Amino acid sequence: MTGTKFGCGIGLCGACMILINGSPTRSCITPVSFAVGKRVTTIEAIGSTAAGKKVQAAWAALDVPQCGYCQSGQVMSAAALLAINSNPSDSDIDRAMVINICRCGTYPRIRNAIKRAASAGNKDA
Amino acid sequence: MKRRDFLKISASSGLLLAIGLPVRAEVRDTLTTNAAFAPNAFLRIDRAGKVTFVSPMIEMGQGTYTSLPMLIAEELEVDVDKVAIEHAPADDKVYVNPAIGVQMTGASKSIRGFLRPAAPSRCNGAHHAGDGGRAALEGRPVHLWRREWHRRALCERAQA
Numbered sequence: 001m002t003g004t005k006f007g008c009g010i011g012l013c014g015a016c017m018i019l020i021n022g023s024p025t026r027s028c029i030t031p032v033s034f035a036v037g038k039r040v041t042t043i044e045a046i047g048s049t050a051a052g053k054k055v056q057a058a059w060a061a062l063d064v065p066q067c068g069y070c071q072s073g074q075v076m077s078a079a080a081l082l083a084i085n086s087n088p089s090d091s092d093i094d095r096a097m098v099i100n101i102c103r104c105g106t107y108p109r110i111r112n113a114i115k116r117a118a119s120a121g122n123k124d125a
Numbered sequence: 126m127k128r129r130d131f132l133k134i135s136a137s138s139g140l141l142l143a144i145g146l147p148v149r150a151e152v153r154d155t156l157t158t159n160a161a162f163a164p165n166a167f168l169r170i171d172r173a174g175k176v177t178f179v180s181p182m183i184e185m186g187q188g189t190y191t192s193l194p195m196l197i198a199e200e201l202e203v204d205v206d207k208v209a210i211e212h213a214p215a216d217d218k219v220y221v222n223p224a225i226g227v228q229m230t231g232a233s234k235s236i237r238g239f240l241r242p243a244a245p246s247r248c249n250g251a252h253h254a255g256d257g258g259r260a261a262l263e264g265r266p267v268h269l270w271r272r273e274w275h276r277r278a279l280c281e282r283a284q285a
Binding site: 067103 | 183209
């Protein structure tokens, strides 16, 4: 699998984000033993979850990525946020997404895309 | 006379002058077909007004996909969100960074290279790429053509 990215390697940047039992987890500092018996989701499968699918659609619609390296991680954190909070405020988004950094500075589009994904979810409901 | 009035008069008399001049084939094609307007290798504007900037500089967190489209947006007077980016193919002649002399991203030369043609022998530059396109968005193709023509003439004269 090539979707999950190796960034800093010391748990700072969030490019390596995966979900373990639905919680965003930095895979670069997580031993395999921690994941035994738990449900692991990577960027390859996030599109098959309801929240992940909406996040990816919003990401594509708003052309969020720039160089793209951090974006696998951003999508994972955004999907994890929307799975537990279907209508996040700006501060909810800030709190959830602070664990992912982006050197290109795509933060405004990330925030807009999360809101777009949230409103797409609320329309379905 | 106010500057604005002067520009208006210049533009309208310019229209008359332009009729007598031979229209270059590429401009004529732009005016008569549904093809996107592409004044140079960096810029394309389709009939719906969608602006595409062909960026010769890579993006790996330096911010070139922010800064260079901002130059285009400023020249075209459109919102920067309306400028789509397409990555340029490898072409050392067309997409060379004039500040370095090769098509390479680095050395803090992306803005310096493409804000204005750095070397007098080059007439590209992102700022100039956007310059000719603004009138197309405003639906003034003849004026646009004249502007682009003047730009090239000035640039080429500067080379000589």
